[in-house]
Amino acid sequence: MVTAVISDLHLGIGSGMDLLRRPELRSRLLAQLRGVEHVVLLGDSIELRDGPLEDALDTAAPLFEELGETLAGGRVTVVPGNHDHQLASSWLRRRRAERGARPLGLEQLSRPRHGDPLASLAHRMPGTELVLAYPGLWLRPDVYATHGHYLDCHNRVATFECIALAVIRTMMLSQPGSFREAEDYEAVVAPLYGAIHRIVQTRRGRKLASVGKLLVRRWERLLGFRGPNGHAGRMLGRGPPPSFERRPGLEAMLQVVDRLRIEADWVLFGHLHRRGEWRSGQGTRMLNTGSWVYEPAYIGVAATSSPYWPGACAFVRDGQPPELRSMLGRLTDEELRAGR
Numbered sequence: 388m389v390t391a392v393i394s395d396l397h398l399g400i401g402s403g404m405d406l407l408r409r410p411e412l413r414s415r416l417l418a419q420l421r422g423v424e425h426v427v428l429l430g431d432s433i434e435l436r437d438g439p440l441e442d443a444l445d446t447a448a449p450l451f452e453e454l455g456e457t458l459a460g461g462r463v464t465v466v467p468g469n470h471d472h473q474l475a476s477s478w479l480r481r482r483r484a485e486r487g488a489r490p491l492g493l494e495q496l497s498r499p500r501h502g503d504p505l506a507s508l509a510h511r512m513p514g515t516e517l518v519l520a521y522p523g524l525w526l527r528p529d530v531y532a533t534h535g536h537y538l539d540c541h542n543r544v545a546t547f548e549c550i551a552l553a554v555i556r557t558m559m560l561s562q563p564g565s566f567r568e569a570e571d572y573e574a575v576v577a578p579l580y581g582a583i584h585r586i587v588q589t590r591r592g593r594k595l596a597s598v599g600k601l602l603v604r605r606w607e608r609l610l611g612f613r614g615p616n617g618h619a620g621r622m623l624g625r626g627p628p629p630s631f632e633r634r635p636g637l638e639a640m641l642q643v644v645d646r647l648r649i650e651a652d653w654v655l656f657g658h659l660h661r662r663g664e665w666r667s668g669q670g671t672r673m674l675n676t677g678s679w680v681y682e683p684a685y686i687g688v689a690a691t692s693s694p695y696w697p698g699a700c701a702f703v704r705d706g707q708p709p710e711l712r713s714m715l716g717r718l719t720d721e722e723l724r725a726g727r
Contacts, residue, residue, distance in 0.1 A: 388424055388425065388704070388705055389422065389423045389424055389425070389702060389703070389704050390423070390424070390425040390426070390427060390526050390702070390703040390704075391420055391423045391425070391426045391427070391700050391701070391702055391703075392426075392427045392429050392526070392532055392655055392676055392700065392701040392702075392703065392709075393416075393426070393427075393428060393429065393676060393679065393699075393700045393701075394428070394429035394430050394431065394432075394468075394534065394656075394657025394658075394676040394677070394678065395429075395430065395431045395432075395468075395657045395658070395660055395676075395677070395678035395679060395680060396428065396431070396432045396433070396450070396678075396679045396680075397431055397432075397433075397434040397470065397678070397679070397680050398432060398433050398434060398443065398446050398447040398450060399433060399434040399435075399437060399438060399442060399443035399446035399447060400434040400437055400680060401434075401437035401438065401597060402680075404680050404681040404682065405434065405446075405679065405680055406679045406680065406681055406697055406698065406715075406723065407450050407679050408446055408449075408450075410449070412698075412715070413449070413450055413453055415714060415715060415716065416698075416700070416714050417453055417454070417457045419700075419714055420454075420457055420458070421457060423457075423458065423461070423702075424458070424461045424462070425458075425461060425462050425463075425464065426454060426458060426461070426462075426463050426464070427463075427464045427466060427520075427524070427526070427532060428463065428464070428465045428466065429466050429468075429532055429533075429534055429655065429656070429657050429676060430466050430467060430468025430469075430470075430471070430533075430534025430535070430536065430657050430658065431468040431469065431470040431471055431534065431657065431658070431678075432447070432465060432468075432471055433446075433447045433470075433471045433474065434470055434471070435470060435471050435472075435473050435474075435584055435587075436470050436583055436584070436587050436596060437587065437593065437596070437597075438587065438593060439587075439588055440473065440504060440584075440588070444504060444507055444508065447508065448507075448508060448511055451463070451508045451511050451512055451517075452511045452512060454512065454515065455511065455512025455513070455514055455515040456512075456514075458515045459514040459515060460514060460515070461515055461516070462515065462516040462517075462518060463512070463515055463516070463517050463518070464496075464518045464519075464520050464524060465505060465517065465518070465519055465520070466519075466520050466521065466522075466523060466524065466532065466533065466534055467519070467521055467534070468534030468535070468536050468657065468658060469534070469536035469539070469548070469576065469580055469658070472536075472576070472577070472580040472581075472584070473504060473580070473581075473584050474503075474504050474505055474519065475519060475521045476577075476581065476584075477500075477502070477503050477504070478497050478500075478503065478519060478521070479491075479521075479573070479577070482495075490568055490569070490570050491521075491522070491568065491569040491570045491573060492569065493522070493523055493525075493531065493533075493569065493647060493649065494520060494523060494524045494525055495520070495521055496518055496519070496520050496524070497518070497519045498516075498517070498518060498519070499517065499519060505517060505519060522534075522537070522569050522572075522573075525651075526655070526703045527703065527705070529651055529652040529653060530651060530652070530653045530654075530655065530703055530709060531649050531651040531653070531654050531655070532654075532655040532656070533654075533655075533656055534656060534657055534658055535640055535643075535656030535657055535658035535659065535675075536576065536658055537566075537569075537572040537576070537643045537647075538636060538639035538640040538642070538643050538656075538658065539552050539576070539639070540552050540556065540566060540572060540575055540576070540639075540643075541566075541638075541639035541642040541643065542636055542639040543638075543639070544636065547599060547602075548579070551579050552575055552576060552579060555575050555578060555579060556575050559574065559575065566643075566646045567646055567647075568647070569647065572643075583596070634665075636658075636659045636661075637659075637665060637673065640654075640656060640673065641667050641669075641671070641673070644667075644671060645669075651671070652670075652671070652672060653671075653672045653673075653674060653708070653709055654671060654672070654673050654674070655674050655675075655676060655701055655703075655709060656673070656674075656675055656676070657675060657676050657677070657678065658675075659675055660677060660678040660680065660682070660685070660695060661675055661677065661694045661695060662675055662676060662677025662678075662694055662695075662696070662699040662711060663675050663677075663694050663711075664711060672708075674701060674709055674711060676699055676700070676701050676711070677694070677695070677696075677697065677698075677699040678695075678697050679697050679698060680697055681697055681723045681724070682695055682697075683720075683724070686720070690719075690720045691719075691720075696713075697715070697723070698713055698714045698715035698718075699711055699712065699713055699714065700712055700714045
């Protein structure tokens with residue numbers, strides 16, 4: 388069994404720098420996925436904060452169609468993140484309405500129903516099973532994968548989203564130590580994600596959101612938590628594993644692992660757009676799958692050696708450590724800019 392894990396595609400992003408909207412780059416990825424039986428899209432696969440839901444689904448459709456052809460008889464699992472939380476919203480509402488429903492655990496699997504956002508994409512890949520998993524899934528008994536958006540409830544970086552979640556937590560009289568189940572995190576993050584989604588469904592709301600996103604990115608770069616001068620970590624298996632010191636996002640993710648009692652040797656996640664592999668003081672191996680968004684402001688002059696260089700994919704095979712591999716080969720910075 389071979390599982391490929393990619394995250395943060397942001398298909399439909401307003402900047403147009405979602406690389407897998409480009410046919411020639413999809414071909415590069417899909418050629419290397421032949422023989423893979425299971426592909427996991429580990430959150431923020433579809434950008435639902437930059438425009439109407441229908442437009443984003445239309446932008447994502449070619450990739451899903453081609454994945455269906457490549458994996459004919461296999462499975463594609465979609466794990467929603469913060470930018471595409473709406474993919475799970477209707478399922479979460481149905482689940483809460485069920486009498487006697489058990490609390491949200493580490494892995495719940497479902498198939499899209501008629502009217503769900505993913506249903507239209509499932510129809511485009513009839514020979515391949517499309518599954519929703521939330522908030523994550525077990526790839527092996529020792530490997531767990533989730534998008535990682537819960538870490539924003541603990542992150543010390545002063546971004547809009549982290550600050551907004553802290554405010555919501557305070558309004559709910561919920562202390563940081565109260566996060567013990569996935570339901571606790573959902574109670575805090577879902578209201579914010581739902582509000583952002585509703586705002587961007589209007590033209591005026593999208594303009595406001597665009598300005599807000601620009602300010603957030605500038606603030607992050609100013610603080611040095613993201614960008615070419617940030618802390619790189621180990622990329623694609625090279626170099627010694629760094630400590631968690633001065634890495635707020637990694638520390639926050641480790642808190643999620645601890646609070647949700649994720650007993651895994653490996654935890655795969657995205658969200659930070661910063662590919663790399665780290666070992667925590669407790670021995671858990673953390674592997675971030677990076678993104679497929681070209682972000683020149685974060686890459687800097689380091690280009691392909693930057694942890695923000697896009698196009699990574701993690702391969703999980705039976706009996707072997709997960710392998711993080713670059714899928715864009717020798718493409719240059721100029722070639723990625725060409726699609727801008």
